[in-house]
Amino acid sequence: MKDIIYKINTGIEMDTIIKLLYDSDYLPLIDMTDRKRLHKMFENADIIVSAWDENKLVGIARSLCDFSYCCYLSDICVHKSYRNHAIGKKLIEITKETAGKECKLILHSNSDAAGFYQKIGMQNIAEAFILQREY
Template identity: 35%
Template sequence: MTIQYKDTKSIDAAALGALYQAQGWKSGDFPETIAKAMEGSDLVISAWDKDRLVGLAAVLSDGHLVAYLSYLLVHPDYHGQGIGHGIMERLVERYKHVLRKVLISFDEKCGFYERYGFKGNKTRTPMYRREYDTDY
């Protein structure tokens, strides 16, 4: 299996929805909204197994002070195959000049991000507001 990485914001909405739903993310119910979010992102790195979308990350950034990794997801069928690593390497390289990189991680995924220099901060609390109901 050869994974191809792409730097493009134009990704089929159905493919995006399927990937998010495979993760169990409620936002997968809004594929057109996800597609619009990709178009509005500063950078989108996607991972493909032939014509199947198997991984994705999106970043919002001002290009100098802050780069916010909005999400990184890999299809469950492809976990443990280095796809997340391939995406993170590309993101870290692209934003190496940006002073602060920020993300919000699920607790069980913190170790993954720590390998790329991310760490928790005891003086700041991530906060967000959702416009839809979900358990995650």
């Protein structure tokens, strides 16, 4: 595998992001044709870390952050063909570094990914609550 290049808060075309979401089997919205909502998700993020194999987007992490107390890592995905190469771990490391030492990094995992987060040293907490969105 070639060297993966990581970028922080670089403008990425929506079509490129949508392609990665499908190529990673990560579909955060029921209606993936809602480009306006997808655009708002990325436009309003504070930290977007992307992973590139030359000019191909192979991973992305999207976070909301106050840069002083907490950073919510809302979305992270890696292209299926690029998994098991520590790209997800690196996306998280760069996100944490960008957020700063004062920030705790928080994420809500689906059950399929929980093992990955535990493997890279993230602590599973039970003190989380949610008011679910109306998709």
